[in-house]
Ligand SMILES: Nc1ncnc2c1ncn2[C@@H]1O[C@H](COP(=O)(O)OP(=O)(O)O)[C@@H](O)[C@H]1O
């Protein structure tokens with residue numbers, strides 16, 4: 111479903127170019143992207159999710175070459191195909207839990223789906239927090255809401271960047287279980303980038319990221 | 328969920344900031360609106376009240392006072408003029424028509440004016456009930472007078488000497504209400520009209536002296552023969568026969584008689600020049616207020632964008648276009664200035680209404696009359712919102728989602 115080939119990326123003003131290994135992920139094959147800090151995990155995730163655009167190579171997602179999309183097409187692509195989760199929850203503090211979830215469908219240009227919001231929150235054990243302010247949630251709860259938001263639009267691919275690094279063991283376990291469960295229920299494939307060794311045993315597929323830095327010509 | 332509820336959530340999250348910005352702008356806009364409404368209505372009322380009067384002739388003194396007293400009925404008379412001389416003027420070849428005015432008494436602060444029917448015609452006054460004054464001591468009430476004194480048709484009252492309530496009452500003579508006029512929107516609404524003879528009647532003790540060789544049939548007071556050469560009235564309202572009169576008549580009156588002529592057009596223009604400079608100063612202050620509030624809105628938006636950089640990036644990551652972020656910031660700025668402008672317009676009319684209530688509704692100002700300029704103010708308010716959100720919106724537009732969300 112995801113196929114990365116010959117990808118290179120150079121940050122503006124950087125003196126080296128990052129070169130990423132090729133790999134394929136099949137649909138439903140939840141994977142772990144492992145690597146040192148500074149190894150290029152975030153960069154690769156952003157390239158796949160269309161937050162960055164690679165200057166070379168090919169990233170195919172459901173047959174679409176992400177690297178070749180225009181800026182406007184990228185916005186739409188992100189909304190329809192990608193769910194993003196970060197180390198911090200990045201919820202919108204002025205909105206309630208429900209509004210945060212509905213914001214995801216709104217910005218993606220999908221019809222409002224309040225039933226789906228309720229359904230997902232129930233699955234995450236947060237049904238009673240539907241109308242709470244996000245500032246009233248605990249860190250673990252807020253991260254679960256962020257997960258709920260990522261699956262609102264039924265994305266094909268969920269990209270999670272260090273989703274458990276800020277959590278203790280108990281919460282880490284809980285969050286990753288919920289993440290896997292929701293990904294399965296939504297027919298989404300999960301790609302988690304992390305240096306968190308606790309996650310290794312939860313994923314069958316592990317991609318070891320060894321990006322090579324090539325000096326500029 | 329929509330862009331509106333998102334913007335609303337941001338505004339609601341900082342209630343004090345939002346309220347202060349709206350209030351500040353409202354204040355500026357309300358001063359501008361008040362100045363606009365009051366000066367417009369004042370000009371309109373002055374124009375309405377001076378229509379058909381080319382010249383006011385009265386005793387020597389301040390010309391402005393002469394106008395204020397005899398047209399607007401707000402100042403005190405400069406003195407009296409001799410009726411025989413006034414009659415001579417009324418028959419002058421350059422005078423088309425002349426209306427006599429005899430002031431002196433009042434009832435509950437409403438002035439009683441001894442005059443002729445032509446005065447009511449000048450303001451196109453119509454009867455609501457009863458009849459015009461015909462007999463001595465008959466009066467016809469202006470609309471406001473009837474409403475505020477609660478005098479009824481057939482009712483009688485004693486006038487007070489002088490133009491305010493402090494004078495002693497004339498207990499021996501009773502005026503009788505024979506008619507009530509419809510509202511005209513002019514000074515007549517606040518006046519009690521009667522015959523010139525009524526005013527004399529109330530003031531003169533004893534018999535009329537007869538010191539003229541031959542009684543004079545007056546043009547000014549039809550059906551009255553003047554026998555007493557010392558009889559006086561307060562003023563004459565003249566209409567010119569032709570344009571030459573405008574040049575010759577005032578000079579003739581001011582130099583050849585011991586009366587004074589004042590032109591309403593000239594005196595009111597002079598008054599507006601004085602008021603105009605006060606208006607300019609206030610306008611300047613109001614625009615300064617508007618500028619400060621716009622600056623305050625700009626700073627608030629600019630600062631909040633820094634706090635919201637993650638929100639903006641996350642919205643983009645969820646599929647929002649750059650333009651959507653741009654519009655959300657513009658909508659926020661425009662919402663603030665729109666609310667401020669609407670609030671200001673509202674405030675201005677409410678303040679005017681409260682002011683009119685507090686002075687007892689004699690001003691004839693219409694507090695809820697809307698002007699086209701207020702629509703311009705509203706459009707200006709929207710543009711102001713666009714202006715102060717331009718730079719912050721541009722920054723939202725340029726949000727680098729990768730940098731923000733990479734978080735290192
Ligand atoms: N915006 C940027 N501009 C320049 N260099 C960057 C930028 N973001 C990341 N880098 C560099 O790219 C490399 C990979 O970073 P990153 O993808 O964040 O790694 P990881 O997520 O594995 O920690 C690092 O050397 C980092 O310094």
Ligand SMILES: [Mg+2]
Nearest residue numbers: 151152153271
């Ligand atoms: Mg990283």
